[in-house]
Amino acid sequence: MSSLSMALRLTPYLARSSGSSLRETGLRDAGLPVLAFGTVTALLLTVAGGSQVFWSWSDDIAGTYQALAVVAMVLLIIPLLTLGASAARLAARRRDDRLASLRLLGADSATVVWMTVIESTVLAAVGALAGAGLYACAAPFLGLIQFRGQAIAGHAWLSVPSILGCILAVCVLAAASAALGLRKVVVTPLGVRTRQTADGAHWVRGLIAAVVVVIGVVAMGMLSSFGAFIVIIAVMGGCFGLALLALNLMGPWILRLRASSQLKRAKRPEQLLAARTVLESPKESWRQVGGVAMTSFVGVFVGVGMSVADTMGPGATDETALLVRDINTGVMITLLGSFLMVACSAGVNQAAAVLDRASTLVALDRVGMPRKLMVAARVKAVMSPLVLVAGISAAAAAVLVLPLTGTVLLTQPVVFLTIGGVFAAGFLLVRLAIAAGTAQIGQVLARPERYASMDS
Amino acid sequence: MNAILHAQQLTKHYPGSIALDRVDFTANAGESIAIIGPSGSGKTTLLHCLAGILRPDAGSITLNTPSAPLRLDTLGDAALSRLRREEFGFVFQQGMLLPELTAVENVALALMLNGTDRATSESRGAEWLGALSLAGMEQRRLGELSGGQVQRVAIARAQVTGARVVFADEPTGALDSATSNEVLDVLLRSVAANGRTLLVVTHDPNVAARCQRVVELRDGRIVADSGSALAAPVQPAPATTNFKGAFNV
Numbered sequence: 001m002s003s004l005s006m007a008l009r010l011t012p013y014l015a016r017s018s019g020s021s022l023r024e025t026g027l028r029d030a031g032l033p034v035l036a037f038g039t040v041t042a043l044l045l046t047v048a049g050g051s052q053v054f055w056s057w058s059d060d061i062a063g064t065y066q067a068l069a070v071v072a073m074v075l076l077i078i079p080l081l082t083l084g085a086s087a088a089r090l091a092a093r094r095r096d097d098r099l100a101s102l103r104l105l106g107a108d109s110a111t112v113v114w115m116t117v118i119e120s121t122v123l124a125a126v127g128a129l130a131g132a133g134l135y136a137c138a139a140p141f142l143g144l145i146q147f148r149g150q151a152i153a154g155h156a157w158l159s160v161p162s163i164l165g166c167i168l169a170v171c172v173l174a175a176a177s178a179a180l181g182l183r184k185v186v187v188t189p190l191g192v193r194t195r196q197t198a199d200g201a202h203w204v205r206g207l208i209a210a211v212v213v214v215i216g217v218v219a220m221g222m223l224s225s226f227g228a229f230i231v232i233i234a235v236m237g238g239c240f241g242l243a244l245l246a247l248n249l250m251g252p253w254i255l256r257l258r259a260s261s262q263l264k265r266a267k268r269p270e271q272l273l274a275a276r277t278v279l280e281s282p283k284e285s286w287r288q289v290g291g292v293a294m295t296s297f298v299g300v301f302v303g304v305g306m307s308v309a310d311t312m313g314p315g316a317t318d319e320t321a322l323l324v325r326d327i328n329t330g331v332m333i334t335l336l337g338s339f340l341m342v343a344c345s346a347g348v349n350q351a352a353a354v355l356d357r358a359s360t361l362v363a364l365d366r367v368g369m370p371r372k373l374m375v376a377a378r379v380k381a382v383m384s385p386l387v388l389v390a391g392i393s394a395a396a397a398a399v400l401v402l403p404l405t406g407t408v409l410l411t412q413p414v415v416f417l418t419i420g421g422v423f424a425a426g427f428l429l430v431r432l433a434i435a436a437g438t439a440q441i442g443q444v445l446a447r448p449e450r451y452a453s454m455d456s
Numbered sequence: 457m458n459a460i461l462h463a464q465q466l467t468k469h470y471p472g473s474i475a476l477d478r479v480d481f482t483a484n485a486g487e488s489i490a491i492i493g494p495s496g497s498g499k500t501t502l503l504h505c506l507a508g509i510l511r512p513d514a515g516s517i518t519l520n521t522p523s524a525p526l527r528l529d530t531l532g533d534a535a536l537s538r539l540r541r542e543e544f545g546f547v548f549q550q551g552m553l554l555p556e557l558t559a560v561e562n563v564a565l566a567l568m569l570n571g572t573d574r575a576t577s578e579s580r581g582a583e584w585l586g587a588l589s590l591a592g593m594e595q596r597r598l599g600e601l602s603g604g605q606v607q608r609v610a611i612a613r614a615q616v617t618g619a620r621v622v623f624a625d626e627p628t629g630a631l632d633s634a635t636s637n638e639v640l641d642v643l644l645r646s647v648a649a650n651g652r653t654l655l656v657v658t659h660d661p662n663v664a665a666r667c668q669r670v671v672e673l674r675d676g677r678i679v680a681d682s683g684s685a686l687a688a689p690v691q692p693a694p695a696t697t698n699f700k701g702a703f704n705v
Binding site for chain 2 (some may be wrong): 126135266267268269272273276277279287360363364366367368369370373448
């Protein structure tokens with residue numbers, strides 16, 4: 001019997017026997033993955049619905065709108081994959097006893113992988129259906145948004161095949177993320193443990209990122225020589241992509257450097273724990289805060305866009321003025337979606353991390369570690385990298401757009417107000433999400449007997 | 457002998473069952489006590505009540521401190537947490553240490569939680585690890601240590617603060633017999649050398665036989681107590697393992 005067919009036969013048995021544990025451990029078992037995939041799907045459908053109006057146009061400027069819509073979609077892909085991988089790891093951990101027992105009974109590694117992939121996909125499907133319901137509730141409000149001077153109205157509604165396509169895409173991504181996520185988990189007959197691998201946050205990442213930034217700066221400096229507006233927009237979009245790539249390359253490496261420095265200077269227990277948490281996996285830390293880095297990056301672009309719009313003044317054509325206004329609208333919507341995604345990601349990651357380490361937290365509580373210290377360590381482990389990467393990404397954006405905007409950036413107070421507002425909103429949302437996630441600590445410690453015997 | 461921990465008429469219910477049924481129990485300073493009994497007999501519940509982890513439904517628990525007797529059953533959560541940090545040490549079956557910290561950081565953390573500065577904490581942590589034959593492994597992560605070595609780190613963490621009572625819940629339950637003997641040896645010798653009281657919950661008759669006193673529970677009641685008579689005296693530590701001399705506790 002093949003591994004897949006064995007997995008297909010065994011998975012329903014595990015699902016059926018988990019009925020009582022689902023009620024008992026609710027959030028840990030299925031709630032978090034379903035919540036994660038539901039949010040992802042709702043945001044994906046909202047963005048897809050909102051942007052499909054751009055594909056209904058066929059005039060000269062339609063291509064610009066379509067390109068910007070694609071950029072907005074790209075911004076959501078990385079948090080989507082992060083959430084998917086977290087959900088997959090959570091799925092493997094919640095099944096640890098059963099999966100280990102199956103290995104003991106002779107099931108091979110491939111069967112266990114297939115079972116986890118199937119489970120993750122089923123959870124993703126449930127979440128995606130719930131997300132589609134959420135989108136249906138939001139679509140009427142989405143229709144009120146104006147582009148090119150008109151409400152998008154009925155264009156906010158995706159066709160049924162499109163919605164099914166999005167749900168299918170989320171399920172496929174969940175399955176892929178599950179398979180990739182399982183690379184970090186080893187299921188043996190004696191239990192499930194996280195694979196200890198050296199985290200490759202090497203300095204070479206910084207070097208490659210620097211080269212990418214230089215290419216971007218050179219391209220931006222040559223913008224005026226490109227002539228056509230559409231080409232300029234395309235080059236700007238390309239530079240935007242390069243900057244995001246640079247941020248992703250550089251992020252884990254910078255976080256590791258910063259955490260190493262914080263570890264040396266740590267005096268209090270929460271400082272020690274926070275620094276070690278980041279050093280444990282700089283890439284994981286980056287995945288949690290990387291979304292806000294991109295959002296901050298976009299925030300700087302928004303500020304600059306507004307300053308450019310101000311300088312166009314009465315000389316600008318109606319069409320160009322409308323385009324600038326629509327870009328601002330689009331970026332603001334993308335920012336909102338991005339913030340929501342990052343906040344959801346941070347909240348789910350924190351809740352998953354708390355549940356994953358529940359038995360250790362119970363043990364630490366028993367040896368007398370104050371609860372507020374456990375929370376403080378987790379908050380610091382996220383907020384410290386967050387502040388760092390937001391600052392760096394804003395600086396990277398400023399470097400890129402400086403040749404375009406010149407002194408406008410420095411003379412328009414609204415630029416700084418917008419950027420400051422974007423950062424403050426981002427920090428606040430993530431802080432609230434962490435608070436929601438770490439609230440699980442209280443629930444874990446309120447019923448320690450549930451977790452005391454579990455391996456961490 | 458001086459009583460350090462005294463429980464009177466200790467009662468604890470769980471839905472549909474009684475875990476402790478009017479238990480009277482006294483632990484004397486410097487004793488090593490094994491708490492044995494079948495599954496569900498209430499031994500872990502007794503340990504948790506005595507350690508201030510669980511609150512009894514009725515009865516009292518008194519800890520004799522140098523300043524004044526403390527009634528654990530009347531203390532709030534924060535006071536109990538502080539008591540567990542300062543007066544008690546814990547060794548669990550799986551170690552329950554933090555995997556992201558190094559061995560010495562895990563031990564030092566217990567001192568840092570009590571306000572000791574990091575340098576002093578790590579220095580004392582390293583001394584303890586050295587005395588428990590883990591010299592040279594201070595900077596290793598838990599994943600790089602064997603099960604027995606991890607339990608030694610846990611034993612060091614339990615005692616580095618100068619805890620007067622060490623609670624151990626199946627400390628050798630996850631180890632093979634050879635490693636189990638080795639870890640138990642380290643635990644008993646280090647506790648005895650520092651004059652601490654050890655309460656160990658165990659299913660293992662070999663562990664019980666090594667303790668000075670054995671208390672047996674059944675259906676939430678103490679059905680046998682070997683008293684303070686030494687069932688198997690702890691052998692004095694060899695000259696090469698001078699636990700007491702190594703630490704300022």
